[in-house]
Amino acid sequence: xxxxxxxxxxxTLQGLRGRGRMRPADVDEAxxxxxxxxxxxxxxxxxxxxxxxxVRERSVGGEVTASLTPGQQVTKIVNDELIGILGxxxxxxxxxxxxxxxxxxxxxxxxxxxxxxxxxxxxCKSQGRNPLLVGADLQRPAAVEQLRTLAxxxxxxxxxxxxxxxxxxxxxxxxxxxxxxxxxxxxxxxDVLIVDTAGRLxxxxxxxxxxxxxxxxxxxxxxxxVVDSMVGQDAVATAEAFHSTLEVDGIILTKLDGDARGGxxxxxxxxxxxxxxxxxxGEKIDDFEQFHPDRMASxxxxxxxxxxLIEKAERVYEQDEAEAAAQRLVEGTFTLDDxxxxxxxLRKMGNLQSIVSMMPGVSDQVRNAEIDDDRIxxxxxxxxxxxxxxxxSPEIIDASRRxxxxxxxxxxxxxxxxxxxxxxxxxxMMGGMMGxxxxxxxxxxxxxxxxxxGAGRAGGSRTGGGGRATPKGGSRASKPSGKPSVADIDWDAxxxxxxxx
Amino acid sequence: MxxxxxxxxxxxxxxxxxxxxxxxxxxxxxxxxxxxxxxxxPVAVSPPPAQRADEPVAAKAPSPATFASGLxxxxxxxxxxxxSISRRRPDETTWEGLEEALxxxxxxxxxTMATLERLRTTAADQGIxxxxxxxxxxxxxxRTALDADRSLRAIAPEREGxxxxxxxxxxxxxxxxxxIGKVGARLSAQGQSVVMAAGDTFRAAAxxxxxxxxxxxxxxxxxxxxxxxxxxxxxxxxxxxxxRGxDVVLADTAGRLxxxxxxxxxLAKVRRVADREPGAVAETLLVIDATTGQNGLxxxxxxxxxxDVTGVVLTKLDGSAKGGxVFAIESELGLxxxxxxxxxxxxxLVDFDPDSYVEALLGVDAD
Ligand SMILES: Nc1nc2c(ncn2[C@@H]2O[C@H](COP(=O)(O)OP(=O)(O)OP(=O)(O)O)[C@@H](O)[C@H]2O)c(=O)[nH]1
Ligand SMILES: Nc1nc2c(ncn2[C@@H]2O[C@H](COP(=O)(O)OP(=O)(O)OP(=O)(O)O)[C@@H](O)[C@H]2O)c(=O)[nH]1
Ligand SMILES: [Mg+2]
Ligand SMILES: [Mg+2]
Numbered sequence: 001x002x003x004x005x006x007x008x009x010x011x012t013l014q015g016l017r018g019r020g021r022m023r024p025a026d027v028d029e030a031x032x033x034x035x036x037x038x039x040x041x042x043x044x045x046x047x048x049x050x051x052x053x054x055v056r057e058r059s060v061g062g063e064v065t066a067s068l069t070p071g072q073q074v075t076k077i078v079n080d081e082l083i084g085i086l087g088x089x090x091x092x093x094x095x096x097x098x099x100x101x102x103x104x105x106x107x108x109x110x111x112x113x114x115x116x117x118x119x120x121x122x123x124c125k126s127q128g129r130n131p132l133l134v135g136a137d138l139q140r141p142a143a144v145e146q147l148r149t150l151a152x153x154x155x156x157x158x159x160x161x162x163x164x165x166x167x168x169x170x171x172x173x174x175x176x177x178x179x180x181x182x183x184x185x186x187x188x189x190x191d192v193l194i195v196d197t198a199g200r201l202x203x204x205x206x207x208x209x210x211x212x213x214x215x216x217x218x219x220x221x222x223x224x225x226v227v228d229s230m231v232g233q234d235a236v237a238t239a240e241a242f243h244s245t246l247e248v249d250g251i252i253l254t255k256l257d258g259d260a261r262g263g264x265x266x267x268x269x270x271x272x273x274x275x276x277x278x279x280x281x282g283e284k285i286d287d288f289e290q291f292h293p294d295r296m297a298s299x300x301x302x303x304x305x306x307x308x309l310i311e312k313a314e315r316v317y318e319q320d321e322a323e324a325a326a327q328r329l330v331e332g333t334f335t336l337d338d339x340x341x342x343x344x345x346l347r348k349m350g351n352l353q354s355i356v357s358m359m360p361g362v363s364d365q366v367r368n369a370e371i372d373d374d375r376i377x378x379x380x381x382x383x384x385x386x387x388x389x390x391x392x393s394p395e396i397i398d399a400s401r402r403x404x405x406x407x408x409x410x411x412x413x414x415x416x417x418x419x420x421x422x423x424x425x426x427x428x429m430m431g432g433m434m435g436x437x438x439x440x441x442x443x444x445x446x447x448x449x450x451x452x453x454g455a456g457r458a459g460g461s462r463t464g465g466g467g468r469a470t471p472k473g474g475s476r477a478s479k480p481s482g483k484p485s486v487a488d489i490d491w492d493a494x495x496x497x498x499x500x501x
Numbered sequence: 502m503x504x505x506x507x508x509x510x511x512x513x514x515x516x517x518x519x520x521x522x523x524x525x526x527x528x529x530x531x532x533x534x535x536x537x538x539x540x541x542x543p544v545a546v547s548p549p550p551a552q553r554a555d556e557p558v559a560a561k562a563p564s565p566a567t568f569a570s571g572l573x574x575x576x577x578x579x580x581x582x583x584x585s586i587s588r589r590r591p592d593e594t595t596w597e598g599l600e601e602a603l604x605x606x607x608x609x610x611x612x613t614m615a616t617l618e619r620l621r622t623t624a625a626d627q628g629i630x631x632x633x634x635x636x637x638x639x640x641x642x643x644r645t646a647l648d649a650d651r652s653l654r655a656i657a658p659e660r661e662g663x664x665x666x667x668x669x670x671x672x673x674x675x676x677x678x679x680x681i682g683k684v685g686a687r688l689s690a691q692g693q694s695v696v697m698a699a700g701d702t703f704r705a706a707a708x709x710x711x712x713x714x715x716x717x718x719x720x721x722x723x724x725x726x727x728x729x730x731x732x733x734x735x736x737x738x739x740x741x742x743x744x745r746g747x748d749v750v751l752a753d754t755a756g757r758l759x760x761x762x763x764x765x766x767x768l769a770k771v772r773r774v775a776d777r778e779p780g781a782v783a784e785t786l787l788v789i790d791a792t793t794g795q796n797g798l799x800x801x802x803x804x805x806x807x808x809d810v811t812g813v814v815l816t817k818l819d820g821s822a823k824g825g826x827v828f829a830i831e832s833e834l835g836l837x838x839x840x841x842x843x844x845x846x847x848x849x850l851v852d853f854d855p856d857s858y859v860e861a862l863l864g865v866d867a868d
Contacts, residue, residue: 039610040609040795041795042607042796045601045604108792108820109845110673110674110675111674112673112674141682141709141710141713142706142707142710142712143706143710145705145706145709146705146709146710147705149705149706150705201819201820201821202820228792230672230790230794230796230797231792231794232607232792232793232794232795232797232822232825232826233605233607233794233823233825234607234791234822234823235794237822238820238821255672257758258758258760259758259760259799260794260795260796261795261796264794283703373763374762374763
C-alpha cells in the first residue's frame with residue numbers, strides 16, 4: 001500500500017531525471033511527492049516542513065551549475081540535505097587517552113538499550129578493548145538479569161547492585177550504582193565502561209533528573225540516545241528532551257531489520273544535530289554495525305548500500321576462496337556445490353532481508369518482498385540431496401531424480417525444479433555479463449553512462465568508446481585463449497552502483 | 502577497492518538473485534533502455550572531523566535550543582490555532598492546522614486525508630461556518646469512527662467448558678510482558694485465579710521478568726527452559742491451569758518483527774496450540790506502543806493475519822506520544838482498542854475510552 005521512502009523518492013526523482021528542463025511547477029510537484037513520502041516514512045511534520053523549505057530555496061533560488069540539468073540538481077539537493085541531516089560522516093569513536101572511555105545509554109522504554117549495551121560491549125571487544133557493563137536499570141523487573149545473560153554470552157563482566165535491593169521493594173540507587181561501576185572499572189583496569197539505564201519518558205521530570213545525575217556521576221565521553229526505528233512523530237519531542245538533559249553525542253538506531261521506513265532517524269538527527277552512530281539490525285549480539293549516514297542517504301535515494309555490504313562480506317569471506325568462486329562464476333563453471341558454499345557464507349553475513357535492502361538497483365517489488373532465511377535452509381537441503389554428478393551437471397536431473405531429491409530434502413518436486421531453473425537462469429545471466437549480452441544494448445547509451453561515471457571502477461581495464469573492449473583492445477585481455485576472465489565482466493549489465501564513484 | 506572485493510559483491514549478488522527467485526536486477530537495466538541515461542550524481546563526502554573523545558564535541562548543527570524553541574512554538578501555535586479557530590471562519594489555514602494536528606499525532610497520511618475528506622462533506626452538508634464547530638465536528642466524526650465492540654471476553658465464544666487463554670502478541674519492546682503483569686493484577690484483584698505462561702523462551706531473562714510480575718499479583722507462572730518451543734510451554738500452562746481449575750491463562754510471547762515470516766508462523770502455531778483442548782483462546786491482544794509511527798498499521802495487518810487478533814492494547818500513553826496510529830488501526834482495519842497502558846506499575850492500566858482518547862489526541866475539550 002505504501003511505498004518505502006526509498007522507493008518513493010527514487011520514483012519521484014527518476015521522473016525528474018528523465019526531463020531535460022524543469023519548471024517551477026515541476027519543483028512543486030516533486031516537493032509535494034517528497035512531502036508525502038517523508039510523512040509516510042514517519043519524518044516529523046515540522047522537520048518535513050523545514051526540509052522542504054531548504055530544498056525549495058536551494059532549487060528555485062539559484063546555485064545554477066552549468067553541468068547539471070534541473071532534475072539532476074534537485075536530486076543532488078535532496079541528497080545533500082538528507083546527508084546534511086543524517087551527518088556527513090560516520091561518528092568516529094575515539095577511545096579516551098585516559099581510560100576508561102565511558103559510554104552512557106539512554107532512551108524510552110523498550111527502545112533497545114540493554115540489548116545495545118551488550119552489542120556495544122561486543123563491538124568494543126572486537127576493537128581490542130576490555131569493556132565493563134553497568135546495569136543501572138534497577139527499576140524494570142529482571143533488567144539486570146537480562147544484561148547479565150547477554151553479557152555471559154559474550155564473556156563480559158557486569159557491575160550492578162540489584163539483587164539485594166529488589167527483595168525489599170526498594171529498588172536501589174542507580175546513581176550510586178553507576179558511580180560504583182566507574183570506580184570498579186578503574187580498579188579492574190577496564191578501558192571501556194558501558195552504562196545501561198532504565199527506560200524513561202521524556203515527560204517524566206523525576207526520571208530525567210535522575211539520568212542527569214547518573215551522567216554527572218560518570219561523566220560520559222559518549223552519551224547515546226537509543227531510538228527505535230519504528231517510532232513516529234514523537235521522536236522529535238523525545239529527542240529534544242533527552243538532548244537538553246544529557247547533551248547527546250550520537251544515536252543508536254534499533255530494530256532496523258524491520259520494515260519501518262525509519263524517518264525517525266531523520267527527525268532525531270535533525271533535533272540532536274548529531275549523527276546516528278550505530279545501527280542495530282536484529283536481536284542477536286552480532287546484529288550491530290557502525291552507521292554510515294552517507295550510505296543511508298544513498299539508500300534513501302535508491303542507490304543501495306554497497307559499502308556496508310562489502311564491509312560485511314569482507315569480514316566473512318575468505319579472500320582466496322571468494323576469488324576462486326567468483327572466477328568459476330564468470331567462467332560458467334560455477335556448480336551447485338559452489339552455490340551451497342556461497343549460501344553458507346551468505347548466512348554468516350546476517351539475515352537476508354537486511355542484505356537485500358542494501359543491494360543497489362533492487363526493484364521495489366523485491367525490496368518489499370518478504371524474504372525469509374528459511375530460503376537458505378531449503379535451498380541448501382535440496383542441493384545436499386543431490387548426487388555429486390547432479391551438482392556438477394544439473395541438466396541430467398529428470399523427473400525421477402527430481403522426485404528423489406524432493407523426498408530427500410523434504411521439499412516438493414516443484415521446489416526442486418524451481419531452484420534448478422533459477423540456478424540455470426543465473427548462470428545464463430552471468431554469461432550475459434561476460435560480454436555476450438552487451439551487444440543487445442545500444443552502444444551510445446553505454447558510452448554515455450561510462451563517461452558520466454568516469455574511470456575508477458575496479459579492474460579499470462575497460463576502454464571508452466562504443467561497446468565494450470574486445471579482448472584484443474583491452475590492456476588486460478592478453479590471454480589468447482579467449483577464456484573469459486574477471487576483467488571481462490560487463491559491469492553495466494550488472495548495474496552495480498557504487499556510491500561516490 | 503580491490504577487484505576481489507568487487508567480486509565478492511558479485512558473488513553475493515548472484516546467490517541472492519537465485520534465492521529471490523527472480524532476476525530483479527535486470528529490471529532497472531531494462532527500464533533504462535527506453536529512456537535517456539540517468540546521470541550519476543556525485544555525492545560529496547567530507548572526511549570525518551578529527552575529534553577527541555575526551556573533549557566536548559562542538560555543536561555542528563542547529564543548537565537544540567533553537568530547535569527546541571522552534572518546535573515548542575510550533576506546538577503552541579497548533580494549540581493556539583485550534584483554540585483561535587473557534588473564533589474564526591474556517592479557511593485553508595484551519596484545514597492545514599487540522600491536518601498537522603492529525604499527522605503530528607501519528608494518525609498517518611491516508612487516514613488523515615480520508616478523515617478530513619469526510620469532515621469537508623459534513624461541513625458542507627451541515628453548513629458549518631464556524632471554525633470551532635468544525636473542530637467539534639472532527640472530534641465527533643473520530644469518535645463515531647471508533648465504534649467497535651471493545652468488551653473483553655472472559656471466555657471463548659462457544660467453548661464454555663474450556664480454560665480461557667489470553668494471548669499477548671506484538672513487536673519487540675512494546676510492553677507485552679508488562680501488560681500481562683497489569684492484567685494479572687486486575688484479574689487477581691477481582692478474585693480470579695490467574696496462570697501465566699512464559700511463552701517468551703527467546704529473550705534474555707524474559708521468564709525472570711514475568712516471574713516478578715506473577716509474584717506481584719499472586720499468579721502462578723508456568724515456564725520452560727530457555728530456547729524451549731513456545732507452543733509447548735503454552736500448552737503445558739493451559740493443561741496445568743485446566744487441571745487446577747484456574748480462571749484464565751495469560752500467555753506471553755516473544756517480541757517479533759512482523760516481516761520475519763518464520764517467527765510469525767511460529768506465533769500462529771502458538772495460537773493454534775493454545776486453542777486446543779483443554780484451552781480456548783478468548784482474546785488475542787496485539788500490543789502497540791503509543792510512540793509507534795506508520796509501521797503500526799503493517800504490524801496490525803501482519804499479526805491479525807497470523808493470529809486472528811481480537812483487540813489492541815495501547816501502551817505508554819503516559820508519554821508525550823499521542824498514539825494516533827491506533828485510530829488508523831481501529832477505523833481502517835476494524836481492530837478494537839481495548840486497553841490502555843499508562844505507566845510501569847501494576848495499576849497503570851485502564852479501559853480504552855474513545856472520548857478521552859480523541860480529546861487528548863486533538864488537544865481540545867469535548868464541549
Ligand atoms: N528485531 C530487533 N529486536 C531488537 C533490536 N534491538 C533490541 N531488540 C529487542 O527489543 C526488545 C527490547 O530491547 P531491550 O534491550 O530490552 O530494550 P530496553 O531499551 O533496554 O528496554 P527497557 O530497559 O525496558 O527500557 C527486546 O525484545 C530486544 O530483543 C533490533 O535491532 N532488532
Ligand atoms: N511508561 C510506560 N512504560 C511501559 C508501559 N508498558 C510497558 N512499559 C515499559 O516498556 C518496557 C518494555 O516492556 P516489556 O513488557 O518488557 O515489553 P515486551 O513487549 O514484553 O518486550 P519484549 O518481550 O522484549 O518484546 C519496560 O521498560 C516497561 O516497563 C506503559 O504503559 N507506560
Ligand atoms: Mg533495558
Ligand atoms: Mg516480553
